[in-house]
Amino acid sequence: MMKKNIRIGCGAGFSGDRLEPALVLAEKGDLDYLVLECLAERTIALAQKRRLEDPTKGYDPLLERRIASLLPLLMKNNICLITNMGAANPVAAAQKIIEIATSQQVHIKVAAVTGDDVISGQAGNPDRAFHFANFLPFAGDDKIIHHEQHPISNEQVISANAYLGVEGILQALQSGAQVIVTGRVADPSLFLAPMIHEFGWSLNDYNLLGQGTVVGHLLECAGQVTGGYFADPVKKPVENLAELGHPFAEVSADGKAIISKVAGTGGLVNLQTAKEQLLYEVVDPHAYITPDVVADFTTVRLKETGKDQVQVSGGTGRQKLPTYKVSVGYKAFYLGEAEISYAGREAVSRARLAGDIIKQRLSSQVDELRIDQVGINATHRTSFADDTSVPYEVRLRVAGRSKAAAGAALVGEEVEALYTNGPAAGGGVRKYVTEVIGIVSVLTDRAEIFPTITILQS
Amino acid sequence: MKLYDIAHSRAGDKGNTLTLSLIPYDEADYEFLCATITVARVGAHLKDIVSGEITRFELPNISSLLFVCSNALMSGVTTSLTLDTHGKSLSYALLEMEIAR
Incomplete structure (x- = not known):
């Protein structure tokens, strides 16, 4: 049966984020999904270096601590975890999660999403060579690659990962996996995938995908939307930052969502915190490009609907681009x-x-x-x-x-x-x-x- | 009076591009910001920080402005030698702008 609403929490906004806000969300957030976003651009290159040194490594260094503490709560409250902590080695991450589950005598299904690593993924390329010539230029970065004095040679490249969209995560959700661990995936896609899965959205309904992407973008930096990075003791005072709560969204089938946090945690969700996060790292609000959609943030409407509650609606979108961005x-x-x-x-x-x-x-x-x-x-x-x-x-x-x-x-x-x-x-x-x-x-x-x-x- | 007194901001980075939101505490001040905080003024104020083009986006639905500043992060987070490689602190550089009402 299709759910009317789903609740998606974001328990980490970067690799080194605090551990306990995710535990609070899993325990008291009444969540259906918990997302941990732990993979900045450079994080995956560093992970690739670790994988080259040891093929059983290359996933997030905090994975064991995060999973070991979260797993009992995920099981108890029937929450599906989606995380990019797989970094450069999602399969090894999945194996490690299975190992932790086994030691806790927990039976789970874990899915690893791969295909983002374009070096090891290239057919007929067993020597893991990378060639810039095999790729299309991205905006101004072409100038950096072919810089007159300091060109970047193919030999300098240690990682190359495409930003995947929802595709792999959707397959994993259909398989019934309770933990889904990915490598490089566009951050909003981690949140959009469960919306598509639960509500049966079409992958061509770009307005819904655009709205879902807006919700994902608001959540993806965790404490940045709950008053953390917002706070200024004089002009923007926020209570109890030491126990900052991380956000969740209550999303309905039409994509409308309420952004909020667990009652009793520190922080603040209001129009101002939501506006700051909506525009964060946006280089064109008319065209926020993800692998799933080109979202339009200018149509978004925000409304305070209660204490620590902001409703987000009106996000729209257009057809996705024919290319994936690859981070080298x-x-x-x-x-x-x-x-x-x-x-x-x-x-x-x-x-x-x-x-x-x-x-x-x-x-x-x-x-x-x-x-x-x-x-x-x-x-x-x-x-x-x-x-x-x-x-x-x-x-x-x-x-x-x-x-x-x-x-x-x-x-x-x-x-x-x-x-x-x-x-x-x-x-x-x-x-x-x-x-x-x-x-x-x-x-x-x-x-x-x-x-x-x-x-x-x- | 400084911009800090009537508005808040968050900086973001994408490669060598710096994004700066500008959000009035009182939504009634949005029109004032639109009229006053022009690309030229921001360019002059951030002349030691931003060497590329600045684009201003107006978002009337949320009463906010967004400035997208190219060539502003000394090559960007991964290869810059500066202390604040992301430029995360630069929202407060924008808010240092003197304004008159």
Whole structure:
């Protein structure tokens, strides 16, 4: 029997998100579906590196902790979990989930959605080679790939994943899986799939898909719609942020939804929090492109219908594009970063002098050098403050890029050498070297991508 | 008076593009924002941050504006050397704009 309403919660908005809001949702949210969105653009490239080192890894590092604590609640309350924690290895993630279920003596069906990995997925490409020439250009990224001085070579590429839509998740839902674990899927599709499945929406009804995508977009960053990232203690006070509740949507068959959160949790859902999230990361509100639909956010209407309740309606859409976007992770460079603090009289002058010394000594040693004064102009790369306010302390931050780890390490070495070589009273040096994975996008024809599912049972 | 006093904002990033919403606390101020906070004014205010084109979208249904700023994130979150690689803090740079009513 078709349900009148379904309730979809979002318990995580990024890989490192808090663990317990999902538990609260699963316990008290009266949910039908719980979504955990844990896969930023670069996260999958890092996961691919782990998979190459160990073929049984490559899924989200927090998967075991999240699943082990959630599974009893999902079982008790009959909630289906949909998550992209599979990252670069959804099948290994599904195996790990089965292992956890078995140790808890729980019988479940887990589906892994694959087909997003276009490197290992390419037919006749057993050596996992990647060739930019096999893909179509995506907007301005073509300039980055074929940059005159720093072109990205095929050899630098470590991951390439198409943003899948609802297709694979729908197959998994039809199979009756209670846990669905994916790799790269467009974030709103994680939420849209259960709506299509439960309400029998046509994949060609673009207005419904557009509205469902709006609901998914509002939920996908979890605490960003429940007053978390919204909060400002002076102009936008929000209560009990330490126990911020994550959102759920009560969606009806016509796509209309109420965004809310579990009573008693911290946070706030109102028109203002919903507006901030609706426009978040939107580069064209007339055309929000996902693999399922080109959604129009300008037709959306929001209405407060109660305490911590906002109704969302009116989202529309047009036919999806004939291509999938493919996110390509590549080894870009090594980043060296180091910081040192100055406080008290002439702190700013001393920090500036230190910066000049670093510039003189490092400029020719690294490919790009950046020097900021934290407390003055680092965060906004400029300052809008009145000149009268002189900070009591300032932290010099130096960042440099190099093709080699040793070159990047020079940044920390030089900043640390300010300890004895001056200027006076610099303290608290910290230094880091990171291998930077860059991301560029390309496009591929839909006919090249085959979303598939693998079913495992405990 | 600063924009901060009458409106709020959230920054987002897509590659090297920065998005900044601008939402009045009082929906009655939407018309004032439309008339005052032009692309030219935002461009002048963010001249040290945004080096590309700025597009303004009006969303009357939700009484909000959206500024989409290209070439604004020092190459974008994955390869920028800046401290705030996403540009997440830049909503408050926009709200620093002086306004007169």
